[in-house]
């Protein structure tokens with residue numbers, strides 16, 4: 400992607416098999432990184448950096464860290480991109496069961512805190528590192544629910560809480576760990592085209608509202624992530640980079 404800007408760096412990417420994650424993995428590899436992709440859908444293969452651990456459990460996170468450290472001895476970059484969620488994700492507010500709300504906060508928010516905490520210990524000892532958390536436009540602005548009328552589900556309330564919280568947790572940790580030469584940033588995508596999941600009416604209505612008049616293509620998120628992981632972004636920390644076609648500019 401950007402020839403050699405991640406050369407000699409060990410980069411850990413969660414959810415690297417997904418719509419956005421697979422392009423982050425490809426982008427990091429083509430920028431020279433040694434990539435570890437941890438995804439619950441992986442066939443576990445430590446040799447080629449494809450790991451199958453559940454990043455929502457303390458034991459899965461610890462096994463992940465131990466595996467990476469015993470093979471590579473360092474972590475230069477972490478991308479929190481995985482998207483675990485419950486089967487009823489997408490319910491409207493009135494229908495959300497409290498246990499489901501709690502579970503999603505646990506799966507998507509608490510797990511990121513724990514993975515960051517353990518990775519930051521390693522980065523602190525190295526006196527270097529970069530973490531990129533994948534947030535969303537819906538961590539920054541509210542939703543236009545007319546877009547979801549024919550969607551068969553909505554963008555859930557917990558998503559707003561999780562992504563908004565993640566953006567400010569990133570600022571907190573950026574401030575706390577800056578003195579150890581560790582940077583933390585967010586990338587916040589807008590809607591990403593996924594023709595298998597999205598109805599034509601949603602694509603049309605979203606596109607009409609977006610300044611660039613379309614959704615993002617899945618490969619358009621990765622370049623910002625690669626940049627923030629790299630030393631080209633050496634003076635950028637605590638930032639939330641919107642990759643949203645102008646959605647939050649209007």
Ligand SMILES: NC(=O)c1ccc[n+]([C@@H]2O[C@H](COP(=O)([O-])OP(=O)(O)OC[C@H]3O[C@@H](n4cnc5c(N)ncnc54)[C@H](O)[C@@H]3O)[C@@H](O)[C@H]2O)c1
Pocket residue numbers: 413414415416417418419420437438439440452453454455479480481482483484533534535536587588589590591592
């Ligand atoms: N798709 C969008 O329109 C969009 C927009 C804004 C932000 N985002 C954010 O981008 C990130 C990626 O989204 P996506 O659409 O590519 O998701 P996706 O569902 O396509 O991919 C997520 C990946 O995470 C993996 N995963 C799920 N649970 C896991 C677990 N417990 N342990 C390890 N891996 C696990 C899945 O196997 C999958 O490969 C998410 O944080 C999401 O909130 C997506």
